[in-house]
Amino acid sequence: MAMLSFPGMIDVHVHLREPxxxxxxxxxxxxxxxxxxxxxAVLDMPNNVPPTIDRPSLEEKKRLFALKAVTDYGIFLGYVxxxxxxxxxxxxxxxxxxxxxxxxxxxxxxGTKNLEHVFEVWPGPGPIAVHAESSSIPVVLELAERxxxxxxxxHVPHPDDLLLIEAARQRGVEVTCEVTPHHLFLSLEDAQxxxxxxxxxxxxxxxxxxxxxxxxxxxxxxxASDHAPHTKAEKESPHPPPGVPGLETTLPLLLYAVxxxxxxxxxxxxxxxxxxxxxxxxxxxKDSEVQxxxxxxxxxxxxxxxxxxxxxxFGGKWALGRVHSVRLHGQTVWQEGQLLxxxxxxxxxxxxx
Ligand code: DOR
Ligand code: ZN
Ligand code: ZN
Numbered sequence: 448m449a450m451l452s453f454p455g456m457i458d459v460h461v462h463l464r465e466p467x468x469x470x471x472x473x474x475x476x477x478x479x480x481x482x483x484x485x486x487x488a489v490l491d492m493p494n495n496v497p498p499t500i501d502r503p504s505l506e507e508k509k510r511l512f513a514l515k516a517v518t519d520y521g522i523f524l525g526y527v528x529x530x531x532x533x534x535x536x537x538x539x540x541x542x543x544x545x546x547x548x549x550x551x552x553x554x555x556x557x558g559t560k561n562l563e564h565v566f567e568v569w570p571g572p573g574p575i576a577v578h579a580e581s582s583s584i585p586v587v588l589e590l591a592e593r594x595x596x597x598x599x600x601x602h603v604p605h606p607d608d609l610l611l612i613e614a615a616r617q618r619g620v621e622v623t624c625e626v627t628p629h630h631l632f633l634s635l636e637d638a639q640x641x642x643x644x645x646x647x648x649x650x651x652x653x654x655x656x657x658x659x660x661x662x663x664x665x666x667x668x669x670x671a672s673d674h675a676p677h678t679k680a681e682k683e684s685p686h687p688p689p690g691v692p693g694l695e696t697t698l699p700l701l702l703y704a705v706x707x708x709x710x711x712x713x714x715x716x717x718x719x720x721x722x723x724x725x726x727x728x729x730x731x732x733k734d735s736e737v738q739x740x741x742x743x744x745x746x747x748x749x750x751x752x753x754x755x756x757x758x759x760x761f762g763g764k765w766a767l768g769r770v771h772s773v774r775l776h777g778q779t780v781w782q783e784g785q786l787l788x789x790x791x792x793x794x795x796x797x798x799x800x
Contacts, residue, residue: 449741451768453716454731455487455775456698457723459542460601460625460671462690463489465511467496472676472755474515475790477694480674480753481518482781484695485737485770488518488796489674490542490727493525494553500525501533505540509795516793517780519732523576528557531568542727542796543573543599548587549580551648552675552688559586566590572728572798574599574623580649581605588615591622599726600624602673604649606659609666623726625669628697631660631704632764643687644760647675664710668726670718672697676756691760695752699766703744706767730799734777739768 463477472480474491481489491508493499499508499522512520521542526534534544546565547555569575574597577587581604588611591598603609603624615622629647634654638645645651652660660667675690682688701719705712724731749762773781780788 450771451702451739451741453737454720455735455737455773456485456719457488457490457729458486458672458674458694458697459490459669459723459727460492460627461489461674461694462492462494462676464495464676465515466507470678470755471681474511475517476753476755477674478516478518478520478793479786480692480694482773482786483753483770483784485698485739485773486518486694487735487737487773487775488520488732489694490521490523493523493545494547494551494555496553498525498527498553498555499523500527502537505537509540512793512795513791515790517786517788517790518793519775519796520793521727521729521796525555526557526565527555528561531561531565534565534569538570539572539798541573542729543576544569545576545578547578548583549578551578552690559583562586563590566594566596569596571597574726576601578602579604581608584608584611588612588620588622591615592618592620595621597621598623601671602627602630602649603667605652606656606663609660609663613666623668623722624666625671626660626667627673628670628693628700629673629691629760631657631670632700633760637760641760643682644691644758646687646689647673647691648689661709664714667718668722670697670701671723674754676754678756679758692752692754692756692758694754696747696759696761696766698739698770699747699768700761700764702739702741702767703765706744728798730797732775732794732796734774736774738771738773740771741768
């Protein structure tokens with residue numbers, strides 16, 4: 448029986464929904480799902496109710512993570528326009544600033560209002576991470592160049608955007624980017640079959656464009672799930688919200704792709720471990736290890752996950768490997784589907800230099 452061992456995944460883009468929407472997920476169920484998927488640290492997005500945009504909301508989120516997380520974690524700060532003082536005051540307590548340039552779930556959309564000023568003043572050390580559709584990507588690349596900001600493009604919407612990002616890199620812009628597993632392993636054909644369960648922003652693409660993502664894989668820095676759970680009732684409502692869960696499926700999908708020869712395991716480690724640490728300037732969690740049993744490829748199920756929402760858009764897709772155990776800070780925290788530590792075991796990630 449083949450066993451694979453590695454330090455664990457760092458998922459730089461998750462929505463754990465607490466506070467505000469714990470019917471979808473909470474910090475405990477979300478970080479437990481992370482362990483089930485071989486993820487030892489998550490970076491949580493700010494589009495909560497209330498949004499994580501000022502000192503009280505950040506303090507509350509930190510308090511909740513400290514109480515409930517079973518993985519390590521970092522928190523993004525959001526911004527909705529107006530006074531930039533909170534950005535200056537709170538920058539050193541967060542892993543980055545998340546800007547919603549274009550429409551998505553929640554009401555954090557800022558558009559381009561005051562955008563230039565934010566690029567001018569953001570002090571780091573974390574990058575500015577953007578939710579941007581293709582039409583907005585040239586705008587943020589230009590601002591990152593002008594103000595010498597480190598920019599991280601979340602869930603790149605289209606493979607042609609990778610070319611723009613690469614051109615900016617060649618000009619010396621410090622820009623990195625992430626692509627989601629759903630943009631790599633699902634297409635518009637799946638979206639038609641899945642209905643609301645295949646609806647997210649940015650949307651799925653035709654198969655030929657998905658193939659281009661794979662051709663241009665060398666231009667991608669990170670694979671992050673954009674784990675965005677919604678309940679089945681919400682997805683089946685007249686106005687389904689965008690977003691799909693993904694914490695438990697990224698690793699087996701990638702391992703199957705490795706098995707098929709689509710990319711190397713060394714490259715996967717860059718995408719899920721080395722680059723996340725480098726881009727967000729994080730000190731790796733101490734003494735971590737994920738053990739995966741490889742055996743035969745299998746098809747992912749549609750249900751039966753640890754995420755509270757309970758479903759996956761990847762049902763029927765080929766996968767390889769099952770997480771056997773996870774060690775974190777020197778202790779076995781997960782083994783054969785059992786959680787072995789109490790809520791609150793996870794620690795805040797720390798900034799390196
Ligand atoms: O589909 C999405 N859902 N895209 C996002 O950017 C946000 C996310 C959510 O929070 O549900
Ligand atoms: Zn987004
Ligand atoms: Zn997101």
